[in-house]
Amino acid sequence: MMRRLAGFLLAALVLPLSLAGAAQAEPVDTGHLKAELIAQTQAIAPGQTIQVALRQEIDKGWHTYWRNPGDSGEATKIGWTLPTGWQAGEFVWQPPEPQPAGPLVNYGYSGEVILPMTLTAPADATPGQSVTLRAAAAFLVCEEICIPEDALLELTLPVQGEPARPAGRWAQPIAQALEAAPRTADLTAAFQTGEDGLKLAVTGDALAGADMAESYFFPFDGAVIDHAAPQAIERGPQGLTLSLTPSYAFQGPEPPQVMAGVLKVDDAYYEIEAQAGPLPAEAAGLGPPMARASGGDGTGLGLPLAVVFAVLGGLILNLMPCVFPILAMKAASLAGHAHEQSAARRQGLAFLVGVLATFLALALVLIVAQAAGAAVGWGFQLQSPPVVAALCLLMLAVALNLSGVFEIGTSLQGVGTGLASRGGLAGAFFTGVLAVVVAAPCTAPFMAPALGWALTQSAPAALLVFAALGLGFAAPFVVVAFAPGLLSRLPRPGPWMDHLRKVLAFPMYGAAAWLLWVLTLQVGPMGMARLLAAAVVLALAAWLYGLSQARAGGVALKGGAAVLAVAALAAVLIPAYQTPEPAGAASGAVAELPYEPYSAERLAELRAQGAPVFVNFTAAWCVTCQVNEQVALARQGVADALADTGTVYLKGDWTRKDEVIAAELARHGRAGVPLYLVYDRAGAAPVILPQILTEGVVVRALEAAASAG
Amino acid sequence: MTTSKLSRRPVLLGLTAAAAMIAAPALAAPAIGKPAPAFTAIDSTGKSRSLSEFKGKTVVLEWTNEGCPYVQKHYNAGAMQGLQKSATGDGVVWLTLISSAPGKQGHKTAAEANDWKAESGAAPTAILLDPKGQVGRAYGARTTPHMYVVNPAGTLVYMGGIDDKNSADAATLKGAKNYVVAALGDMKAGRAVAQPVSAPYGCSVKY
Structure with a gap:
């Protein structure tokens, strides 16, 4: 044999x-x-x-x-x-x-x-x-x-x-x-020049349903388009339209009547011959393609995997630094009902419903905004200064409540902070709402690829992924609420609860201080002054309200408190904030590594020069980003590795709305920050670093990139 | 990079496609029939030259890079020098531009540019040094050679290749249609330039 x-x-x-x-x-x-x-x-x-x-x-x-x-x-x-x-x-x-x-x-x-x-x-x-x-x-x-x-x-x-x-x-x-080799499919192509450049529209059965991201037209003739110009893509039900920059040939006495070449769609290449003439309608109208899950952990994520990732991400979100105050509220709330099982269950369900409703509402807003062509992503609401300011005041109000400055009465339960006081279902529901609202700045591991994937899919798939995220997020609380065994292990209510409550106030003060910092980075010292003044007024309102609760019938006090609270909120919402010069972005706050601001041009230039590049997409409101800056990027080892390898450090700041960065995130299959990319000398695809960085991870990635090629 | 050579190609392909898409238009696009972009640059004798000083004259702009085989095709055979002499003899201003960045192929200091001019017998009105590539980018100069013709009113009337033979082979000089000769001929005869654009060919400008 x-x-x-x-x-x-x-x-x-x-x-x-x-x-x-x-x-x-x-x-x-x-x-x-x-x-x-x-x-x-x-x-x-x-x-x-x-x-x-x-x-x-x-x-x-x-x-x-x-x-x-x-x-x-x-x-x-x-x-x-x-x-x-x-x-x-x-x-x-x-x-x-x-x-x-x-x-x-x-x-x-x-x-x-x-x-x-x-x-x-x-x-x-x-x-x-x-x-x-x-x-x-x-x-x-x-x-x-x-x-x-x-x-x-x-x-x-x-x-x-x-x-x-x-x-x-x-x-x-x-x-x-x-x-x-490029194949000839039964595609119809037409092009037209106008004030907005050169549009090339291609339709055909082969294109229906393609995700269209990274589509590209390679002309056979070297004189028809500016090869270096980006080709913006718009999807249509039966094809796509590319916005090209016309070149020499269109300046001549006889502009081209036919434009032939190769069209790349997804991973297929088609030979096309476009005729000058009106563009077919089915080649546009659906907006640009968004993320193409590419590279790193997002590659080719299907719906089942995206859902699994979303559930995992939601679970881990409970542990992320920005969600810690929520954990605190949940713990206090649960402890309050630890020994009334049916009440605890109802609370758990109400919380779950609150979480799910908010996630789905967020998903709907994102989907609608995307359909309208806006470059938005996870955490987008924190790009709006009034939202940040209002959230800061909300954090402060919660903290003051936890500190015992005032109590939440039945009439105010709907505000969403009726945690440790009464067993109202509305309270639990709004706790869920609040939890999601303040969780927005965080992207947990697994969550980024899931959301990146979801935002490129049909609305039902996206909603499903967001719902899965909410389920994961609410799961620990719901499990505890439904497990009598676990509940009975919680200590009986007593004076300890008051102490816990007052301790937990401090993470909330911390969250308020942090949001103040975010706002300062967004709009500068004047915005900070406004928010601080509003915070003082709100604190006064809280104290007056507390006073009114201590005395019976303090209607005047209550009224005064309400007026002050409304005034504080109004002060941070109206008038609109002035946006300072971009130079004052997230940089100046902390002494840190020397970096250059990210721009697509600069990155392309560096890559053309064969320089290794480290790109950090971050935002002041992204706690994960800030933690990574401190525990990994600010370390000497990273600074040394950057210097030794000659790596150029580019930082893209997404603290304010920025379509270029949003598009770049989307291209890497992400809907939010942080995103860390390491490009090597050889021109290979960038390595996507994990969302939780350590010094060692960064140093190893930089060294590997520098030695490649 | 531990991926095998075969499996790596699609990755590279996708990546370079991505890189290309973010390479935003750093090159301006001048337009035929519009005023040629103004510029000022130091020539190889240390003099500051600008396009505006040549108002009233036809100006030819030639992007060059001595190390580029396509440029060598035109210089080794004496073709470019001949064209420069006959044009300047007709009162045309011929400006040869070097936009190679320091350290890159074709970059020249003023002294090196003068040496090259003497050795090659080049006969432009001036050699302009553009080491930062500012003039090159303003004109969207892609290749060496890349040719532009500006009429006495300061309007761009030709841009593109020197001729219609995209090759570094000297044998292709014979029988080539030289677009600059044609454009200058049209202008001399008082006609509109029949072919105002063509695809430039050659090495990339080493910005």
């Missing part, structure tokens, strides 16, 4: 060697690439058409070019010297890669590229003979500089009587190259 197997293996090894004698070609090293002619068969029959190919193995860092080389460069060429009657076809071009070079973009290839073409033998070729076919190939090979290189290539094929079948080492690679 073993012997037979060994014999079989030996035959398998020898067979290709003996066959290699059939079709012969020698690779030629032209300096920066190796070129050779390869064939899909080992022989050819008279009259047969076979696939041959020009194969390039390009040195690392160097490129050759597509049929339209883009802003510079030159397409690879081949010229055959064939015996009479033999015919070779044109290259079947592989989909190109856009290759940025400073402010320019080229279209070309790197690594291995196989350009197939047909070869037809004449009907009168003589079987038994061997024919040697010669071709001169010319390449422009560029790294930073460009070198024209030539190769004289040969391919020797035996002529045989029977049609040859694909065989040998190159049969499969050539088949794959033919498979990967």
Whole structure:
């Protein structure tokens, strides 16, 4: 048995060697690439058409070019010297890669590229003979500089009587190259120039339902579009519309009437030929594609996995720093009903309903805002200064209540802070609401990919994921409320509860102070002054209200308290805040690493220069981000690693609304911050760091990126 | 990067596509029939030159990079120098621009530019040094060579390639249609430039 197997293996090894004698070609090293002619068969029959190919193995860092080389460069060429009657076809071009070079973009290839073409033998070729076919190939090979290189290539094929079948080492690679080439689907394409540039609309069955993210048009003609300009994508029910920047050709006396090229949609490439004329309606109207789950943990997340991630994320959200005050409220609330089982259950359910309702409402707002074309994401509400200010006052009011300055009476239960006082269901419901509202700045692990995925899906799928998130978030509280065993382990109500309540006031004061800081970063010292003044007035209102509760019938006091509270809230909401110069963003607050502000241009430039780059997308209102800054990024080890590796540190501040950053988050499958990206020198895809950073994680990622390439 | 060579290509592809999409238009796009973008630059003799000083004359702008094989095609055969001489002989102002950044291919100091001019027999009116690429970006210069023609009124009348043969092979000079010669000829004859745009070809400008 073993012997037979060994014999079989030996035959398998020898067979290709003996066959290699059939079709012969020698690779030629032209300096920066190796070129050779390869064939899909080992022989050819008279009259047969076979696939041959020009194969390039390009040195690392160097490129050759597509049929339209883009802003510079030159397409690879081949010229055959064939015996009479033999015919070779044109290259079947592989989909190109856009290759940025400073402010320019080229279209070309790197690594291995196989350009197939047909070869037809004449009907009168003589079987038994061997024919040697010669071709001169010319390449422009560029790294930073460009070198024209030539190769004289040969391919020797035996002529045989029977049609040859694909065989040998190159049969499969050539088949794959033919498979990967752009295909002609039944697509209709039209383009139109107007005041808003050049629009290219493509429709067809092949495009219906595609997610369209990262769609791109590679024109065959190098003079029709600005290759370096971004191509904005709008989806439609039957296709898509790309906004292109017209180039030279449209300035000439005879603007193009036809624009042909390759359209990349999702991972497919289609050859299209667009005619000048009106754009089909079904190619637009659905807004831009959002996130394409790409890279890191978000790759190809399906609905079931997204739901699982959302539940996990919701569970972990309970432990995140910004949710700690909520934990405090929940604990106090639960302890208050620890020994009345049915009341505890009702409380648990009311809390769950409050959480779910708020998450779903948030999801609806997000979906509607996205449909309206706004670049929003998780935590977006905290980009609005009035919301931050109102939230700060709310935190303060809760803290003052916990401190015992005033009590929540039945009449005010609806405010959402009726935690430790009465068993009202509305109180539990609004505790849930409040919990979600203040949880917004946090993205827990697992949550980011789930939300990133959800916001690119249909509304029902997105709602389902948000509901799962709410379930996960509310689960610990609900479980405790429904488990008598757990409930009975909680200590009996008593004086300890009052102490706990007063201790728990301090995280709330902390949360209020933190929101004040966020507001200051958003709108500057004047905004801070306004909020502080309002806070003092609110505190006075709380004290007056407390006084009125201590005395029977303090109606005047109550009225005064209400007026003051309303005045405090109004003061932070109206008039609108002035936005300070962007220079005053989240940076100045803490002494930290030297960084450059993020811009897409700067990133592209650095990447074109081959510099390793660390990008940190953050926001002042994102507690996870702030914690990471302190526990990981502010460490000396990270500073040293950045300096040693020559990594450029770019920081994108999402404290205020910023469409560019929102789009960038979306591209990495995220709907919110933090997002940490590490780009290596070699131009590979960025590594997405985890959302909870440690010094070691960052240092290792930086070192790995610097050594790659 | 531990991925195999084969599986890595699609990743690279997607990534470079992403990078390309964020490469926002850092190059301006000048327009035919509109005033040519104004500029001031130091020439290789240390003199400050600006486009406005040549008002009333036809101005040819030529982006160059001595190390670029496409530029060499036109200089090694003496074609570019010949064109410069005949144009300046007709009263045309010929400005050769070097937008290579320091340390990049083709970058020249003033002294190096003068040496190169002497060695190559180049005959422009002036060689302008644009190491920061400001003039290049204002004109959207992509390649070397990349040619622009400005009429005496200061209007851009031609931009694009030097000729219609995208190749570094000197054999392609013969039979090529030289767009700059054609544009200058049209202007001399008082005609509108028949072909005001073409796709430039060559090496990328080393910004």
